[in-house]
Amino acid sequence: MSAVVLRGFGWRHGGRRRWALRGVDLRVESGERVLLLGPSGAGKSTLLAALAGLLPEDSGEQEGAVEIDGLDPRKARERVGILFQDPQTQLVMARSGDDVAFGLENRGVPAGEIWPRVDEALRRVGFPYDRDRPTAALSGGEQQRLALAGTLALRPGLLLLDEPTANLDPAGAALIRRAVANALDPDTTMILVEHRVTEALPLVDRVVVLEPGGGVRADGPPETVFAAHGDALAAAGVWVPGHVAPPRHAAAPPGDVLLTAGRLGLPPRLAPTDLRVRAGEALAVLGPNGAGKSTLALLLGGLLKPGTGTVTASAELAGRDARTPPHRWRAPALVRRIGSVFQDPEHQFVTATVRDELALGPRRTGQPDTAVTATVDGLLERLRLDKLAGANPYTLSGGEARRLSVATALATAPRLLICDEPTYGQDRRTWLELVDLLAELRDAGHGVVAVTHDEDFVAALADRTLTLDRSPSGAERSPDGRSSTGVAEAARAGDDGPAAGGVP
Amino acid sequence: MNHTDSNRWRTVDIVVASVIAVAFGVVFQLWNILWKGSDGPFAFFAPLQSVMYGVWLIPAVLSALIVRKPGAALLTETVASTVSVLLGSPYGAMAILQGAVQGLGVESVFAATRYRSYRPVTAALAGAAGGLFATVFDVLYWYPATSWTTFRLPYIAFGVLSCLLVAGLGAVALTRALANTGVLDRFPAGRDRALV
Amino acid sequence: MIGLEPVAVPGAPLARRNPVAKLAAALVFTVILVATLDPVAPAIAIAVELAALPLFGVRYRVLARRAWPLLAGAVGILVTLVLFAADRSGPVLLQAGPILVTEGVLTTALGLVLRMVAVALPGIVVFATTDPTDLADALIQNAKAPARFAIGALAAFRMVPLLEQEWRMISMARRARGVDAGRNPVAKLRLFASTAFTLLVGAIRRGTRLAVAMDARGFDAGTPRTVARPQRFTRADTLLVAGAALLAGAALATSIALGTFRPLIG
């Protein structure tokens, strides 16, 4: 029931020379459902923060005006509910029910009404546990659902959602979308930021595309916008429905085995798993939230000690070190052989600027300075981070941070690259660039393992897939003693070749 | 409501002061063990043990330098010691009282400047004052019946010196290092960095 | 290293009391006991505390695990007093160079060791049986603590287990980026320091984001808060505090009656 007006609105974050947003003129009427699009770094998250009244006056510079029902957003916070990109930081309390109640207490809702409203909100998002469930024991998807419940319980007039399904498995993402659809009252205004347009379209009746550097590029009903500007938008990086990405499968059959995992597991996070990674092939690891994909990636990357089973590197990958398992290698040797991209990019940053971050790996492997500079500059340009070379990695937008973390691993050109969700939160242009980079790496004879929920990515790049099941720990052996690890491995349909040899 | 120069605590002030307290509450747990473990090595001259004192007062000075609000030192030190008790500190409820006394010492110096000066000299003095309050409390409470000349006065002197250096100047250095990473952008201590 | 869950058996009669009452009882008990230096009063107090332990639902084994560093502390006190006691009256028991151990010194040391244990136990028991959320709620509702501060501290406290995970993540990240210390102890120390610093930076960053999320849900709106979890301070809670004062007072009185009482000051 809230209306939004932006007049020549602009915001420049403290410490930045460039404006994150500028000259934005926009009216959203009460009850409208808007999909906010724009390339990575266009200022979408910044705009939502402005609407929620969460851009502190002392943390940047504002231009123009923004109003919610004629009020300064900082004074209209009780009309607005926002769900951020990262659920971890929005949970406040130790127990799930208390967390939903937190906002109601703050708003002075009478004590008697609080728990019924909490229960109703939990039910609407399909939260599967009771109110006493510790928030620390929830998976990412469950946390996201709980955070949504906390927002909905406040019955906001304006609901702001910032990539609410990033990092969720397809089933979980569908669940959140359904929860949003069910939870919206007819007069609730909603602004949704989501790169993957196709899935989001059923929820919205209007599309607004932000132009990086200033203003609104397109605005109107989805069909009209995509019909009029589809190609231009796709070229500018917007995911336009119907613009499929060209596939990039391996031209040559895969080469030698680089890494073999035998009954590799870490109870209770990962059930024993067998797999083999070859040079010149891209393996996609799929599976629901909590199946142990990230754990598998860390084990393969030589970063975690296996709980059960083994990781064996071939002589092709490790030379004389092939007899020691990767988790015992010295770090400088490790980065030259196996590169890792973490699921949460921020977990990976070590230095204070984007440039240093990229230079760190090559320096540790002993490359000369000129070579380091050349590598760094090349990657900065290709992944469109050149204007941010001096920025602190932690101030990047979601998509920029993801790109940087992938680039840091690419910088040492490891023989085997293991990436956890390399493409989430990317606009179409950088997505294509990332797929190209990974494809080039593979075609040059490197091995690529990618943990992902991104079906387009699998379709475009993967030569083989491995699907982990969420099998309860301890149940990894069936009565006949054979493995039932809940692992399914498949070669790309229609492909022949030795790909399926992953499971002995 | 968002003016940093006013004395009202913003949410981010409260939460960051508490986060510093929680982080150091965990450090205190480790320091408890180190302190107890060093009883042996320091036995030859027990008062010298208080050279390890500075670490106990870092959160008070650090939080005052970052948050710059009345009560920051007192609150942070008290919460830090409470957290260490919640995590199972062997000193029991007494540690909370002790934390409050230490925080009060640090607070007194910043209060004396009417919360206007956050220069290194002030921080060093604040650390020293915290050390004084803390060690005097210690000798009266934990070490009664000891001699003033051979034990108490040296204990206080070493403690004050340690707090001046480690808690006072150490917190200044730590604040600078933190500001360089950009996490203090919402605080006065983190302003004035170069634009990119 | 870090145990966060309350270790009490649920439903124990005294563990269920209001957290503020438990805290007040522990403080009252402690402060009264601090007044004396003799061994008798703390010995009685320890006996009382150990007897009350089952009422709090705390098992002796659990208490022993939490309290073992106290024993190290006891040794420290003994050594300090033997070497630095002000008053060395009484028959000499041992003399070796500068070391002069008299009966007076030993009595004082014994008194101090017992006092340290007696004073520490109530706090350990109270916090072992109290959930942090309940404590914050009770502090706000029954002790009139400012809600913004209590809730802010509680939200920050939720980060403790995250800190441990974060530490592991940071260490892995460094390794993944080619940074390790190898066998060099100096490099190890530097890596440790830089990991700890990164952890602090991450915690503060998390804190600033958490503050934003809290504001987004109306934390700082100035509206009077309501409470979802009412905490009551009942007659039983008053009795608990009074009982603690009474028992500590009785221990002191016994010591005075026996003529062993030695005031802390004077």
Ligand SMILES: Nc1ncnc2c1ncn2[C@@H]1O[C@H](COP(=O)(O)OP(=O)(O)OP(=O)(O)O)[C@@H](O)[C@H]1O
């Ligand atoms: N706290 C901050 N400090 C400095 N700069 C920032 C901060 N947050 C964002 N920026 C910058 O502002 C610009 C817009 O960021 P924003 O997060 O709004 O982008 P976005 O459109 O949401 O992108 P994405 O799709 O990648 O999430 C980016 O260039 C980013 O680097």
Ligand SMILES: Nc1ncnc2c1ncn2[C@@H]1O[C@H](COP(=O)(O)OP(=O)(O)OP(=O)(O)O)[C@@H](O)[C@H]1O
């Ligand atoms: N450090 C940890 N300690 C204990 N359990 C963990 C840890 N990290 C993850 N887990 C648990 O192990 C299981 C597997 O986690 P993992 O992160 O590997 O899943 P995932 O398949 O990557 O899920 P997602 O798709 O959500 O990223 C989950 O149930 C998770 O809660």
Ligand SMILES: [Mg+2]
């Ligand atoms: Mg964003």
Ligand SMILES: [Mg+2]
């Ligand atoms: Mg994962």
